[in-house]
Amino acid sequence: MKRRFFGGIHPSYRKELSVKATPSVAVIPKQVVIPMLQHIGVPCVPLVKVGDKVLRGQKIGDGDGLCVPVHASVSGTVIAVEPRPHPLGKLVTAVVIENDFQDTTVRPSESCGNAEDMDPDTVLGLIREAGIVGMGGAAFPGNVKALSAVGKADTLIANACECEPYITSDDTLLRTNPEQVLRGMQILSRVLQPKRAILAVEDNKQEAIAKVNGLLSEYTGIELSVLPTRYPQGAEKQLIQALTGRDVLPGQLPVSAHCAVFNVSTFAAIYRAVELGVPVTSRIVTVSGEAIREPQNFIVRIGTSFHDLIEVAGGLNDSTERVISGGPMMGIAQSDLSVPVVKATNSVLCLLKDRNGAAENPVCLRCGKCVSVCPMRLQPLYLYRFEKAGNAGELERLHVMDCIECGSCAFTCPGKLPLVERIRSGKQLLKEAKSK
Ligand code: SF4
Numbered sequence: 001m002k003r004r005f006f007g008g009i010h011p012s013y014r015k016e017l018s019v020k021a022t023p024s025v026a027v028i029p030k031q032v033v034i035p036m037l038q039h040i041g042v043p044c045v046p047l048v049k050v051g052d053k054v055l056r057g058q059k060i061g062d063g064d065g066l067c068v069p070v071h072a073s074v075s076g077t078v079i080a081v082e083p084r085p086h087p088l089g090k091l092v093t094a095v096v097i098e099n100d101f102q103d104t105t106v107r108p109s110e111s112c113g114n115a116e117d118m119d120p121d122t123v124l125g126l127i128r129e130a131g132i133v134g135m136g137g138a139a140f141p142g143n144v145k146a147l148s149a150v151g152k153a154d155t156l157i158a159n160a161c162e163c164e165p166y167i168t169s170d171d172t173l174l175r176t177n178p179e180q181v182l183r184g185m186q187i188l189s190r191v192l193q194p195k196r197a198i199l200a201v202e203d204n205k206q207e208a209i210a211k212v213n214g215l216l217s218e219y220t221g222i223e224l225s226v227l228p229t230r231y232p233q234g235a236e237k238q239l240i241q242a243l244t245g246r247d248v249l250p251g252q253l254p255v256s257a258h259c260a261v262f263n264v265s266t267f268a269a270i271y272r273a274v275e276l277g278v279p280v281t282s283r284i285v286t287v288s289g290e291a292i293r294e295p296q297n298f299i300v301r302i303g304t305s306f307h308d309l310i311e312v313a314g315g316l317n318d319s320t321e322r323v324i325s326g327g328p329m330m331g332i333a334q335s336d337l338s339v340p341v342v343k344a345t346n347s348v349l350c351l352l353k354d355r356n357g358a359a360e361n362p363v364c365l366r367c368g369k370c371v372s373v374c375p376m377r378l379q380p381l382y383l384y385r386f387e388k389a390g391n392a393g394e395l396e397r398l399h400v401m402d403c404i405e406c407g408s409c410a411f412t413c414p415g416k417l418p419l420v421e422r423i424r425s426g427k428q429l430l431k432e433a434k435s436k
Pocket residue numbers: 363364365366367368369370371380381409412413414415416417
């Protein structure tokens with residue numbers, strides 16, 4: 001039975017701007033900047049120094065604890081190891097490599113091969129060594145997430161909802177390389193042994209759906225679930241609710257609802273790591289928005305600057321107002337286009353001035369629309385009000401920390417209240433109050 005998650009909205013999707021038959025290969029940049037932090041957790045320690053020669057795929061940073069390695073995405077010479085701007089808006093230590101344009105590549109890992117012949121620890125080890133993180137934007141280390149679901153998840157979910165407007169990188173992957181995704185699902189299914197393995201896609205990706213449907217008979221044990229398009233269906237908790245009817249309780253992880261959710265790009269990376277022995281050195285990135293001259297998808301080397309990528313896409317329109325890493329609803333606005341594409345960068349979005357932007361005198365009309373669309377069943381108007389009043393106790397009582405910052409409330413608010421900004425600062429207020 002098809003269910004749907006609570007709340008949600010229908011923004012203008014604008015995906016037609018960037019959908020092309022095949023992604024063009026981006027111009028390989030003269031220089032790449034590889035940040036030592038591209039995952040949630042502890043930053044890598046650089047393993048190379050200025051003057052070192054490196055090969056494509058060579059490990060150039062690694063560390064202990066919640067950490068996965070990073071690899072050179074081109075062959076060449078290390079010209080700097082220093083703090084550089086990062087799409088998260090801070091300075092992060094990075095290895096800067098001058099490209100020799102030879103693309104000399106390291107030999108694939110010796111333990112790679114047919115996953116059917118491997119034990120689960122070997123598979124998880126290969127996933128770690130390839131530097132795989134959640135490539136839908138979450139950037140959580142893939143091996144740690146998979147290990148935490150062993151023996152607990154009865155449902156493995158491949159997330160191809162890509163519900164944010166404009167972004168078509170997962171759609172492009174499914175249209176061009178669906179086999180990699182399906183094989184990645186089979187590989188992880190061998191580790192997790194779920195009862196069901198579901199590839200979830202929204203019904204606005206008909207070509208991808210047809211491609212996957214045509215292959216399913218060759219990949220036993222995998223189901224395709226086509227969901228009605230609705231934002232934010234790609235958020236883990238909402239997707240689990242839509243597919244299984246199960247709720248992930250506040251503060252809990254998907255595994256508490258016996259589910260493990262990975263983005264489809266992550267599954268493709270798992271296939272390449274385990275069976276080909278290839279680490280993450282590139283990914284598909286959507287470059288789109290009304291402010292870019294030639295919107296499309298590119299296969300981009302990790303470490304390519306947003307500036308270089310934008311140039312390959314024809315450059316920015318003169319009236320560009322914002323460049324965002326990610327989508328318009330949950331992405332991060334960038335002030336410095338020297339920031340590099342990292343493993344979790346699915347989109348570089350270039351937008352014109354929003355004619356329906358913030359009102360000069362925002363006012364709450366008490367219409368209740370924000371409450372009806374909030375997928376976390378929160379009361380955004382009260383979160384707004386109590387943040388303004390500096391009332392941490394009420395913010396906690398109203399579960400401000402459960403907000404996934406999806407922006408559905410602000411999108412739908414006729415009073416144009418800056419709800420998400422206020423809720424974000426409400427979270428900070430509560431954290432500070434608790435730390436006293
Ligand atoms: S949608 Fe906006 S105007 Fe309506 S109740 Fe919520 S905050 Fe107030």
